[in-house]
Amino acid sequence: MDNVLASVPARVVVTDDLHRSRLTVFFRLLLAIPHFIWLFLWTVAAIVAAILNWFATLVRGQPPQGLYGFLARFVRYATHVNAYLSLAANPYPAFNGDPGYPVDVELAPPARQNRLKVVFRIILAIPAIIVAEVFLGTGWNFVGGPSGRAYYQEGSKFSIAGGVVLGTVSFLAWFACLVRGRMPQGFRNVLAWGIGYLAQVAAYVLLLSERYPNLDAGATGVLGGQPPRPVRLRIEDDLRRSRVTVFFRLFLVVPHAVWLVLWGIAVVLAVIANWFATLALGRSPSALHRFISSYVRYQTHVYAFLGLVANPFPGFVGRPATYPIDLEIDPPERQHRLITLGRLPLAIPALLVDSAAASSLLFVTAFLGWFASLATGRMPTGFRNAGAWALRYGAQVNSYLYVLTDRYPYSGPESGEEPEAEAGTEPAPLAA
Amino acid sequence: MRLGIRLVLLALAAGAWIAAAVLLWQSSVVPGGLHLSGADPRRYFTDRQLARTASFERFERWDFVLAQVTLVAVLVAYARYGGRFARESAAGRIGTGMLLGMLGFGFVWLAQIPFGLADLWWERRHGVSRTGYLGWIFRDWGQLAGEFAFVCLALLIVMALAGKLGERWWLPGAAAFVALGALFTFVQPYLMGPLHPLSSRRPRLAEAAHRIAVHEGVASVPVRVQNVSGETSAANAMAIGLGPSRRVVLWDTLLDGRFGERQVRFVIAHEYGHQARRHLPKGIAWYALFALPGTYLIARATRRRGGMADPAAVPLSLLVLVVLQLAGLPLQNVVSRRIETEADWMALRTTHDPVGDRRLMQSFTRTSLVEPDPPTWSYLLLDNHPTIMQRIALANAWAAQER
Numbered sequence: 001m002d003n004v005l006a007s008v009p010a011r012v013v014v015t016d017d018l019h020r021s022r023l024t025v026f027f028r029l030l031l032a033i034p035h036f037i038w039l040f041l042w043t044v045a046a047i048v049a050a051i052l053n054w055f056a057t058l059v060r061g062q063p064p065q066g067l068y069g070f071l072a073r074f075v076r077y078a079t080h081v082n083a084y085l086s087l088a089a090n091p092y093p094a095f096n097g098d099p100g101y102p103v104d105v106e107l108a109p110p111a112r113q114n115r116l117k118v119v120f121r122i123i124l125a126i127p128a129i130i131v132a133e134v135f136l137g138t139g140w141n142f143v144g145g146p147s148g149r150a151y152y153q154e155g156s157k158f159s160i161a162g163g164v165v166l167g168t169v170s171f172l173a174w175f176a177c178l179v180r181g182r183m184p185q186g187f188r189n190v191l192a193w194g195i196g197y198l199a200q201v202a203a204y205v206l207l208l209s210e211r212y213p214n215l216d217a218g219a220t221g222v223l224g225g226q227p228p229r230p231v232r233l234r235i236e237d238d239l240r241r242s243r244v245t246v247f248f249r250l251f252l253v254v255p256h257a258v259w260l261v262l263w264g265i266a267v268v269l270a271v272i273a274n275w276f277a278t279l280a281l282g283r284s285p286s287a288l289h290r291f292i293s294s295y296v297r298y299q300t301h302v303y304a305f306l307g308l309v310a311n312p313f314p315g316f317v318g319r320p321a322t323y324p325i326d327l328e329i330d331p332p333e334r335q336h337r338l339i340t341l342g343r344l345p346l347a348i349p350a351l352l353v354d355s356a357a358a359s360s361l362l363f364v365t366a367f368l369g370w371f372a373s374l375a376t377g378r379m380p381t382g383f384r385n386a387g388a389w390a391l392r393y394g395a396q397v398n399s400y401l402y403v404l405t406d407r408y409p410y411s412g413p414e415s416g417e418e419p420e421a422e423a424g425t426e427p428a429p430l431a432a
Numbered sequence: 433m434r435l436g437i438r439l440v441l442l443a444l445a446a447g448a449w450i451a452a453a454v455l456l457w458q459s460s461v462v463p464g465g466l467h468l469s470g471a472d473p474r475r476y477f478t479d480r481q482l483a484r485t486a487s488f489e490r491f492e493r494w495d496f497v498l499a500q501v502t503l504v505a506v507l508v509a510y511a512r513y514g515g516r517f518a519r520e521s522a523a524g525r526i527g528t529g530m531l532l533g534m535l536g537f538g539f540v541w542l543a544q545i546p547f548g549l550a551d552l553w554w555e556r557r558h559g560v561s562r563t564g565y566l567g568w569i570f571r572d573w574g575q576l577a578g579e580f581a582f583v584c585l586a587l588l589i590v591m592a593l594a595g596k597l598g599e600r601w602w603l604p605g606a607a608a609f610v611a612l613g614a615l616f617t618f619v620q621p622y623l624m625g626p627l628h629p630l631s632s633r634r635p636r637l638a639e640a641a642h643r644i645a646v647h648e649g650v651a652s653v654p655v656r657v658q659n660v661s662g663e664t665s666a667a668n669a670m671a672i673g674l675g676p677s678r679r680v681v682l683w684d685t686l687l688d689g690r691f692g693e694r695q696v697r698f699v700i701a702h703e704y705g706h707q708a709r710r711h712l713p714k715g716i717a718w719y720a721l722f723a724l725p726g727t728y729l730i731a732r733a734t735r736r737r738g739g740m741a742d743p744a745a746v747p748l749s750l751l752v753l754v755v756l757q758l759a760g761l762p763l764q765n766v767v768s769r770r771i772e773t774e775a776d777w778m779a780l781r782t783t784h785d786p787v788g789d790r791r792l793m794q795s796f797t798r799t800s801l802v803e804p805d806p807p808t809w810s811y812l813l814l815d816n817h818p819t820i821m822q823r824i825a826l827a828n829a830w831a832a833q834e835r
Contacts, residue, residue, distance in 0.1 A: 242520045245531075248538040254577045255530055255584035312522035313531040323522050 009209035011221030012196035088191035186411035196220030215382030217413035362390035499547035514747030627656035671706035694788035705778025
């Protein structure tokens, strides 16, 4: 485990109990105003500190203890504010960035850094910044720090407008928390994942560590397994990628795109029939369930191929256990008629998360993964797993929408697996 | 099957093939015995024009030849090593064949890009093309995706038939390709993007076009204008479609003032000539005649790789297909040139304007830098239209006949 954590610049530590105070949730934006002001002031100081830290690290090969401590505290405080603002945590955060907040961050201790990597840090960070942009989107100041100033030029420094992933999930979570007084676990974990990744990017850019940010949910600190669901993603991919098929990937998908559309026409009719049948019988008829399941599975195979989440060219019939990224769908089960009746409106929040957040992340990881796979012949684990999250969530949303199951999609990114450590990384304790 | 019966069947098939080819060949209305060679280009073109077009086309010709040599070299390498990409597929027999076909097509596309760019550079240098380099690379990706889809459809047909019929797939396979060709010809007018009525641009010319159509017995076929002037200054026109989808399409570069009304009328009459003489259905018939031996030879050539039912044979089949196409190019050009000559003859009969025809040919040489009298090897291998000098000679021959 230490080995794993030693390979990332930072990780989140989540001790949140999901309980939310409706009152503070309702006024969350207003309550955060003092933190915006304080974050702004701290950001100005952090910009100066970051510049000094760049020179000092270049000269000494390691950040000075004082600057490191100041910037680490700044990253931690910004993480607390992000968590509070996005509803990933409940209590009002302290203004000093002390550890102990329910969504906290641990940072790698100061260590020697390769000077060449220090010189080109901003350039090296570009792929990570692009992914961070998907989590935050234009208009969000991710930590309010100097790095944030540098990357998110389009957004106001104090902007609280949501990003693609965090914004969409926080927006939906606001309603859920007001109604239930609790944060849905899936939403909280997605937010913790995004906040953890942003903390990694900040730590990397501010020269607190030279370890590259890792998008894998486990590597960001979001641990644990998926709760039981009738629709599950099975990953047997070995990360190897054929450079030739990666290069032509967009064109190789053309016949599948045509077939998806043609099959999709039949599936639309089947879904309508399935809705009526499930409403009448209380469960989906086997034949319709099988037909629609095959389509959802096929769709997952094709998107996995397109998004570089898997390597081989997929088959055309959505047969189970024939693809490294496969979908396991349980046989028909009883479904609540009321949930079936209101299926379409009930699915809207999940559709929003799927179309705005999961699809954006899949696109960006595929885009960046294309270059990485061409260069190395391998897909980075973090990108593959982020893509797999998007595929799993998308498949669960579709299965819910197509009346294959009445279990609501689970948005959490936890994979239940230990994240892989990078070869050759020395174990080191996390502190600060 | 005994050898004797095979030979008899082969002879019967060859006889039927020749009979059909002769029938199609002789359906032309162009009188026999016309003398279309030997005219002196210097009577119609200045030395500067001749030098400029010769220089322009020399580069284009060699660019084409090098592109074809590279194409074959790439496919030879792919035929040898391409089978190993089968391990990148989880798609079963036909799906794997599709993957291999698309990869082969992808390699061909990549290998052709440098030659396409060189050609574009040359055309831009001579003011024939206005397309930017990046624009050229990215502009036809939709069409490229369509071609990938067509490769998959073709392999789906071939491999499904080969899976059922073994080596005898080639006969229904050829029929299927002819049907696809006919379908594509029919839908082509709907895939070309926006086409505008001629009457909205040039009402007087549209009336003249209608009179030509009536004269040639194709009054129901409309004339449409395609906007291409943003990409090229070259002028062109075409007859497309089948049955109710038949159209005559003029590039808007024909209407930009560089061509006189008589010249444009002649172009319209030429394209209506194609429709009146049913050249598109005849083209499909010719395609059928070439497709039959073509699919047979592919079936034979891929036998040692397990036949077309086996995805491993797909890379080799691509090579065989391209080699057959290159080998058949001179023959196809002979057919195409005869069809074009007949369309010219129809236009002369309709317009009674050999002077307009000659001026049109002179304009083509000036605007599109077409060499009036290319070298014989280039004529045989590359030219699917009669040369400019042959077309002028045809106009002269028509005028002489009228006198």
